[in-house]
Amino acid sequence: MKARPITTVKTVVTGIEAAGAGIKLFTLADPDAWELPPFKPGAHIDLHLPNGLVRTYSLCNEPADNSRYVIAVKREADGRGGSRALHDEIDIGTVIGVSLPRGGLDPDARIARYVFVAGGIGVTPFLSMARHLERTGQADYKLHLIVREEVPLADHLGALIEQGRIVVHRTSRTGRPDLAALVGEGGGDTLVACCGPEGMADDFERVTAAWPAAHVHIERFVAPPPVIDPDAKPFTLSLARSGAEIQVRAGQTMLAALQEGGIEIAASCCGGICGACKVGWIEGKPVHRDRILSPYERERYLMVCVAGSDAERLVLDL
Amino acid sequence: MLDTISTGPAQGAAQLGWTGVVRFLHLAPRAFLPMRAAESINLVAGRGIEGDRYMIGNEEGFYSHKPEEGRQVTLFELETLVALKRDAGIVLGPEEHRRNVTVEGVPLNHLVGRRFWLGETLLEATRLSVPCRHIEEITGKAIFDPLINRSGLNCRILQGGIVKVGDTVRNAA
Numbered sequence: 382m383k384a385r386p387i388t389t390v391k392t393v394v395t396g397i398e399a400a401g402a403g404i405k406l407f408t409l410a411d412p413d414a415w416e417l418p419p420f421k422p423g424a425h426i427d428l429h430l431p432n433g434l435v436r437t438y439s440l441c442n443e444p445a446d447n448s449r450y451v452i453a454v455k456r457e458a459d460g461r462g463g464s465r466a467l468h469d470e471i472d473i474g475t476v477i478g479v480s481l482p483r484g485g486l487d488p489d490a491r492i493a494r495y496v497f498v499a500g501g502i503g504v505t506p507f508l509s510m511a512r513h514l515e516r517t518g519q520a521d522y523k524l525h526l527i528v529r530e531e532v533p534l535a536d537h538l539g540a541l542i543e544q545g546r547i548v549v550h551r552t553s554r555t556g557r558p559d560l561a562a563l564v565g566e567g568g569g570d571t572l573v574a575c576c577g578p579e580g581m582a583d584d585f586e587r588v589t590a591a592w593p594a595a596h597v598h599i600e601r602f603v604a605p606p607p608v609i610d611p612d613a614k615p616f617t618l619s620l621a622r623s624g625a626e627i628q629v630r631a632g633q634t635m636l637a638a639l640q641e642g643g644i645e646i647a648a649s650c651c652g653g654i655c656g657a658c659k660v661g662w663i664e665g666k667p668v669h670r671d672r673i674l675s676p677y678e679r680e681r682y683l684m685v686c687v688a689g690s691d692a693e694r695l696v697l698d699l
Numbered sequence: 700m701l702d703t704i705s706t707g708p709a710q711g712a713a714q715l716g717w718t719g720v721v722r723f724l725h726l727a728p729r730a731f732l733p734m735r736a737a738e739s740i741n742l743v744a745g746r747g748i749e750g751d752r753y754m755i756g757n758e759e760g761f762y763s764h765k766p767e768e769g770r771q772v773t774l775f776e777l778e779t780l781v782a783l784k785r786d787a788g789i790v791l792g793p794e795e796h797r798r799n800v801t802v803e804g805v806p807l808n809h810l811v812g813r814r815f816w817l818g819e820t821l822l823e824a825t826r827l828s829v830p831c832r833h834i835e836e837i838t839g840k841a842i843f844d845p846l847i848n849r850s851g852l853n854c855r856i857l858q859g860g861i862v863k864v865g866d867t868v869r870n871a872a
Contacts, residue, residue, distance in 0.1 A: 387731075387759070390730070415732050416735065481731060
């Protein structure tokens with residue numbers, strides 16, 4: 382009898398493919414080749430790695446390909462350790478628990494034209510989108526891929542580059558492209574999206590500032606640091622299930638306070654954009670600072686990595 | 700008075716007043732995985748459904764850390780799916796409610812503590828299922844509140860056998 386709840390989807394690594402300089406494609410599947418939980422194009426999953434790290438990666442296969450999750454991982458020697466663990470410690474047959482897929486673009490949205498801007502390995506979520514759009518033909522799209530010199534996942538992008546769907550901008554030869562020119566004027570039926578390093582995401586945010594928010598989508602490699610109100614006050618977390626009381630210091634995150642108190646909480650981005658640390662709340666006045674929960678969800682859930690409390694006591698469903 | 704239903708005509712009417720049918724069968728081998736439709740499933744007395752995550756001995760389900768002898772097979776009313784669409788505008792497919800057997804014409808909420816035939820198998824209803832946030836998480840649909848008091852029935856299997864789509868569901872005397 383298992384005493385611990387099952388909190389992740391059990392997958393095994395069924396394929397590892399070298400895909401350009403420092404990049405490997407990992408294929409994850411159910412041990413019995415059962416269909417996996419569905420996902421939207423451009424969605425991401427958390428990998429709970431055998432060494433305890435939890436890391437988020439975009440799926441780069443398309444939703445109709447529902448018996449596997451494919452992720453592209455660039456080995457970052459000086460990163461936080463997730464990509465090194467995947468490149469150096471994971472083999473075919475390794476069991477990896479993953480989260481339910483989150484995010485992505487609504488495939489049923491009334492969008493006639495997509496403009497994607499990707500920086501380097503940030504092309505992965507758009508590969509899923511491009512494959513989806515190629516197969517369904519439901520909207521026009523263009524993907525601007527900005528790289529220093531080498532194109533990541535070249536074998537997988539080659540055909541789309543030849544067709545003119547993907548335009549490669551090599552900064553080593555032509556300098557940085559003008560993002561405003563790439564996204565254009567847009568219109569009511571155009572959606573623009575960017576996935577890239579911090580500077581590119583910031584520039585993209587600026588040039589699309591006047592666009593309707595629903596038509597702009599930005600994914601960052603690393604979550605921006607959470608903004609904490611300098612007037613923040615300490616508060617108490619009451620845990621409804623365990624009866625425990627946890628003190629949160631002024632300016633401290635609930636996540637940090639819970640972890641200090643020995644409460645296990647899965648967390649990944651810690652910036653309110655990945656959704657891994659969603660917790661139910663029962664009583665109190667939470668201050669939501671995440672970027673993903675809908676008003677409906679906020680009535681029941683909060684993200685402990687960024688949320689605060691407007692009252693001295695907040696009751697969580699833990 | 701509230702410990703049991705009345706004897707006499709009302710009891711007879713409740714027992715004789717329905718005959719239902721199995722419309723859909725679904726199972727999944729592990730937590731979170733999509734439910735897969737089946738034309739027939741094998742119910743093992745005292746344990747559960749062969750290949751399903753909650754079969755006693757498998758313990759691969761989201762709630763398997765909370766073992767429950769009376770949760771060997773779960774049923775759901777097709778009428779609830781129709782009502783969700785009609786009254787709340789929520790389209791929830793029979794593969795999405797995560798119970799194993801979708802029946803039509805069976806008053807599940809009336810069967811707690813009773814025995815009934817599901818095709819050739821004999822079940823005893825142990826308790827009503829309750830809605831769970833887990834389903835909202837998996838489906839991405841706000842169905843917790845609309846499913847209160849109509850999220851299905853948990854049963855133990857007294858006599859096992861093969862259950863097929865189209866099988867009759869009827870009261871056991």
